[in-house]
Amino acid sequence: MEVYINPRINSDIFLKNPLESDLGKKIISTSVKMIDELGFEKFNFKKLGAEINSTEASIYRYFSNKNRVLIYLSSWYWEFMQYQIKVKTKEIEDPRKKLKIAISTLVNIPTEAQNLSYLDMGSLQRIINEQFYKIIRTKKISIQNESGFFESYKRLCSSLASLFNEIDGSFKYPMTMATSIVEMSINNTYCCSNLPSLTEIKCGEDQKGQVEMMIQYFCGRLLEQCELSLN
Amino acid sequence: MEVYINPRINSDIFLKNPLESDLGKKIISTSVKMIDELGFEKFNFKKLGAEINSTEASIYRYFSNKNRVLIYLSSWYWEFMQYQIKVKTKEIEDPRKKLKIAISTLVNIPTEAQNLSYLDMGSLQRIINEQFYKIIRTKKISIQNESGFFESYKRLCSSLASLFNEIDGSFKYPMTMATSIVEMSINNTYCCSNLPSLTEIKCGEDQKGQVEMMIQYFCGRLLEQCELSLN
DNA sequence: TTGACTTTGATAGTAATACTATCATATATT
DNA sequence: AATATATGATAGTATTACTATCAAAGTCAA
Numbered sequence: 373m374e375v376y377i378n379p380r381i382n383s384d385i386f387l388k389n390p391l392e393s394d395l396g397k398k399i400i401s402t403s404v405k406m407i408d409e410l411g412f413e414k415f416n417f418k419k420l421g422a423e424i425n426s427t428e429a430s431i432y433r434y435f436s437n438k439n440r441v442l443i444y445l446s447s448w449y450w451e452f453m454q455y456q457i458k459v460k461t462k463e464i465e466d467p468r469k470k471l472k473i474a475i476s477t478l479v480n481i482p483t484e485a486q487n488l489s490y491l492d493m494g495s496l497q498r499i500i501n502e503q504f505y506k507i508i509r510t511k512k513i514s515i516q517n518e519s520g521f522f523e524s525y526k527r528l529c530s531s532l533a534s535l536f537n538e539i540d541g542s543f544k545y546p547m548t549m550a551t552s553i554v555e556m557s558i559n560n561t562y563c564c565s566n567l568p569s570l571t572e573i574k575c576g577e578d579q580k581g582q583v584e585m586m587i588q589y590f591c592g593r594l595l596e597q598c599e600l601s602l603n
Numbered sequence: 604m605e606v607y608i609n610p611r612i613n614s615d616i617f618l619k620n621p622l623e624s625d626l627g628k629k630i631i632s633t634s635v636k637m638i639d640e641l642g643f644e645k646f647n648f649k650k651l652g653a654e655i656n657s658t659e660a661s662i663y664r665y666f667s668n669k670n671r672v673l674i675y676l677s678s679w680y681w682e683f684m685q686y687q688i689k690v691k692t693k694e695i696e697d698p699r700k701k702l703k704i705a706i707s708t709l710v711n712i713p714t715e716a717q718n719l720s721y722l723d724m725g726s727l728q729r730i731i732n733e734q735f736y737k738i739i740r741t742k743k744i745s746i747q748n749e750s751g752f753f754e755s756y757k758r759l760c761s762s763l764a765s766l767f768n769e770i771d772g773s774f775k776y777p778m779t780m781a782t783s784i785v786e787m788s789i790n791n792t793y794c795c796s797n798l799p800s801l802t803e804i805k806c807g808e809d810q811k812g813q814v815e816m817m818i819q820y821f822c823g824r825l826l827e828q829c830e831l832s833l834n
Numbered sequence: 835t836t837g838a839c840t841t842t843g844a845t846a847g848t849a850a851t852a853c854t855a856t857c858a859t860a861t862a863t864t
Numbered sequence: 865a866a867t868a869t870a871t872g873a874t875a876g877t878a879t880t881a882c883t884a885t886c887a888a889a890g891t892c893a894a
Contacts (some may be wrong), residue, residue, distance in 0.1 A: 388841095395842075411742035416880070430842055432882075505736030511642035513797045525798055545803045545817055548791060552783055555790070560779060566744045567755055572776045587775055593825045617871095626871075647851070661871055663853075 381452030382520045385444050388434050398424045399434055400448075401490050403441050408495035412442065412503050439507075442499075443521050445491075446507050449500050450524035452489065453481055454531065467538040471591060472600050474532060479584045493498045501562045529554060540595040549594060556587055606711050607740050608719050612681030613751045616675050619665045629655045629664055631679075634672050639726035643673065670738075673730075674723075675723050677738050680731050681755035683720065684712055685762065698769040702822060703831050705763060709788045709816045732793045760785060771826040780825060787818055 378391055390396030402424050407415045416438060417431045435441050457477050461470040477484060482494040508522065512579065516522070533546035543549070560583050563571040571581045588600040609622055621627030633655050636644045647669060648662045666672050689706050692701040708715060713724040721730070739753065747753070763781035767774055791814050794802040804813045819831040 393841080413729075413742070415881090418880080427692060427843055427845090428882085429844080429884090433842085437881075464636060466824075502740050505740060508798065509733050509736060509793070511644070522798065529801060545689070545819060548787070548802050548804075548817060549821075551790065551801050552787060555786065556779070559782065559786070562740070563782075567739065567748060567753065567757075568779075568784050570760060571779050573779075586779060589775060590780075590825070594821070624870080648853090649851080658872055658874090659853085660855090660873080664870080668852075 375453060379448050379455065379524075381447045381451065382523060384519045385431075385440055385447065385521060386435055390434050390444075395424075395426060395430065396434055397490055398426075399431055399443070400444065401492075404445065404495045404499065405427050407442070407445075407490075407499050407503070412438075412499075412506065418435065439510075442503060443507055443516070445496060446504060447501060447521070448491065448525040449481075449496055450528045451494075452485060453477065454524070454528045456481060457528075457531070458484060467535050468598055468600060471532075471535050471539065471598070473586065474535065475553075475557075475600075476584055478554065479561075479580050479587070483499070492504045497561075501558050504558060536591075536595060539598050543595055553587055553590070557583060560586065608683070608686065610679050610686065610755075612678045612682065613754060614674060615750045616671055616678060616752055617666055618663075621665050621675070626655075626657060626661065628721055629657075629663055631672070631675065632723070635676065635722045635726045635730065638673070638676075638730050638734070643669075643730075643737065663765075670741075673734060674738055674747070676727060676733060677731060677751070679722065680727055681713075681759045683724075683772075684708065684717060685755065685759045686717060687712060688759075688762070697833060698766050699829055702763075702766050702770065702829070703819065705766065706784075706818045706822070706831075707815055709785065710792075710811050710818070728792075729734075732789050735789060748806040763830055767826060770829050774826055784818055784822070787821065788814060791817065 383389065388396065390400050399420065402420060403415070406420060406423060410419070417428045421431055423429045435444070457474045460473050460477060464470050464473070482497050485493045509526075510516070529547060530551040532550035536543055536546040536549055560571045560573050561579070562580055564573040564575050564583075568575065573579060573586065592599050614620065619627065621631050630651065633651060634646070637651060637654060641650075648659045652658045652662055666675070679817050688705045691708060692704050695704070713728050714722045739756075741747065760778060761782040763784065764777035767777040767780055791802045791804050792810070795804040795806050795810055795814075799806065804810060804817065824829050
């Protein structure tokens, strides 16, 4: 019986749907672990094959190269994020409260989504924090964008932008603000561990709470009528 | 007679200072052209050697690998940026006016710095827009950070952060805001050409002006007493 | 049960990449 | 004139990112 949530992912990203076989599921779940441990550069299909007792050739039947695996994982991550935010804000009317929940989800997705996914969301979040930029900064960006590889990310940003718009219709740049907010959550979590002098967030237990409060603070200043931190 | 500005760059980044020989200068100026044209992945020392009528081995005497070239170029870029902002704000007292100039420089550095550099600043800016994240998202981040490879970038962010602090001492996250503003200039220029649905900026002649105004708008909302766009 | 089709495994091979090493030559320095 | 330094020329190695081929195993349908 299937209890996991399977996000719908653009089928041009893969050659064969990894969710339709045991090998496929192993490929993606073990990719997450290995990329998190080795880093994306040192990760490759030969090592992955060895790890899951399969072969390089078999994995190439699912994904044409390791970049596609990364694109697949990021689509998964953003789809999952979107879904979680949707579920958690369904019953809520006030866009300020919705935004507060969206921010919290953005930061805390790994703890909230445990046991809903084949994938280790903690590892996946670290991967996204480290690697997401590699996905969207490529010479192949136009072709990949036209193929719809980034739809999941764009959809999430759009729905944040609509929230901003609902809260403060006079705000001129909701889409830019949305990407900035998402990147702020990525960056500050990353910098806090790796380049601490670039952020006010202090590493440690309450780190995620700090990032959450910070993003609330920025939203409160950017949008009128939006004092999230006081609610 | 030397009329160019030579930014001081952490000497651990290179094996032999490229500014101290003709070959070295050719290496960096041709790297900029080639990375801009080919993309960083397809650029390598063999191709570079062929282009400048030298050899792979000779280039390896200057840089231990192509990543170091990218780090070198980004240090150059941020040093140059810092220097330009400093020169242009030297005589000015009002931190708001200083900030306005800093924002403009951030966006318009290629046109402002023509003929001050060996390097084509237009190409270099495109490279930074596309590749900067690759530099700071690496498994070697801690070692490289400890070696001081990112000092130029950090210094620039710090000086922006002090400006924010001068303008509005009550603002809680000046450093995060500084990195966000710098990244906003990088991202929106990139997205405008490559992922247009992620930004409100419209590609075209006035593109840089739009980005400038947008950043001013964000600063105006984030900091109290800071209506830059009205000045 | 036979036969066909699909999935995976096993193995081999190729072109390109990212270096490293060595030696010769040219040039500059003392 | 002797020496040190910079560069060029060439060769070689390990790894990577694929591609191709064939065999074995399991599945499904007549």
